[in-house]
Amino acid sequence: xxxxxxxxxxxxxxxxxxxxxxxxxxxxxxxxxxxxxxxxxxxxxxxxxxxxxxxxxxxxxxxxxxxxxxxxxxxxxxxxxxxxxxxxxxxxxxxxxxxxxxxxxxxxxxxxxxxxxxxxxxxxxxxxxxxxxxxxxxxxxxxxxxxxxxxxxxxxxxxxxxxxxxxxxxxxxxxxxxxxxxxxxxxxxxxxxxxxxxxxxxxxxxxxxxxxxxxxxxxxxxxxxxxxxxxxxxxxxxxxxxxxxxxxxxxxxxxxxxxxxxxxxxxxxxxxxxxxxxxxxxxxxxxx
Ligand code: SAM
Numbered sequence: 318x319x320x321x322x323x324x325x326x327x328x329x330x331x332x333x334x335x336x337x338x339x340x341x342x343x344x345x346x347x348x349x350x351x352x353x354x355x356x357x358x359x360x361x362x363x364x365x366x367x368x369x370x371x372x373x374x375x376x377x378x379x380x381x382x383x384x385x386x387x388x389x390x391x392x393x394x395x396x397x398x399x400x401x402x403x404x405x406x407x408x409x410x411x412x413x414x415x416x417x418x419x420x421x422x423x424x425x426x427x428x429x430x431x432x433x434x435x436x437x438x439x440x441x442x443x444x445x446x447x448x449x450x451x452x453x454x455x456x457x458x459x460x461x462x463x464x465x466x467x468x469x470x471x472x473x474x475x476x477x478x479x480x481x482x483x484x485x486x487x488x489x490x491x492x493x494x495x496x497x498x499x500x501x502x503x504x505x506x507x508x509x510x511x512x513x514x515x516x517x518x519x520x521x522x523x524x525x526x527x528x529x530x531x532x533x534x535x536x537x538x539x540x541x542x543x544x545x546x547x548x549x550x551x552x553x554x555x556x557x558x559x560x561x562x563x564x565x566x567x568x569x570x571x572x573x574x575x576x577x578x579x580x581x582x583x584x585x586x587x588x589x590x591x592x593x594x595x596x597x598x599x600x601x602x603x604x605x
Contacts, residue, residue: 339511343443347509357439360502361439364386368389368437371392371438377407391413436459438463440467442467444469448488455491455522464523465521473518475488500520550578552576560595560601
């Protein structure tokens, strides 16, 4: 099995072994630069507890590197000819390979099956459908920590454009409304096989989604409720205002936090865990 698939010799060996030919209509331009791969991984800030969804893994070049850092990778590839190649190049990694069109995938369903994890998208997107994939995911308000994606440079610039500039348009407003966007790295067209006509850019979008707002609200309410009545046990101080004692008990038991602790005994991580459980429970409304 080949490591470092961004090295042209390794890439070509795999392509030859499987007699693979590129499809232009599927935007198949594979990365051949280790520095760019590294910049994407660094920009995405992948933690070993993260579930990473990669759209368009190709032969698994980026996927292998993501899998070294993430808890698990879910790779969605439309081209069925690439599936046996991915099974070969990713055999040593924890990667679920899904042979589907990313434009038809229900990302909310995937995310819902990993409720306890942070989910990130990392992808070198196919040129022709890159914009639609990003906007679909933003509009569906998929619960993501971040989306680190390579797009055509001009599209990425339009996504980040400021009012009064030539690039500013409806795409810029949509992205700004839905996410915080930043440039990770500009990428020359020379670092792909086959070489495309235009340069690319990797950007990172951190969705300003409702879940994040709910989470922050729950965090602040919890800490305030706890410390306002610091002599009470957390079971008494944190409950009320819509959070039933019974629901709180279940959450504390699930997290292994004793009921009789006081607010000052909980760490920030404890408050984060409780807040995450609260926003995951549809029956608890007052905190949202
Ligand atoms: N990740 C690889 C890399 O960086 O070398 C390949 C990136 S290549 C630019 C885009 C990949 O997306 C190709 O593997 C292509 O087959 C796949 N693809 C194209 N359209 C897709 C779609 N609608 N859904 C899922 N994958 C798609």
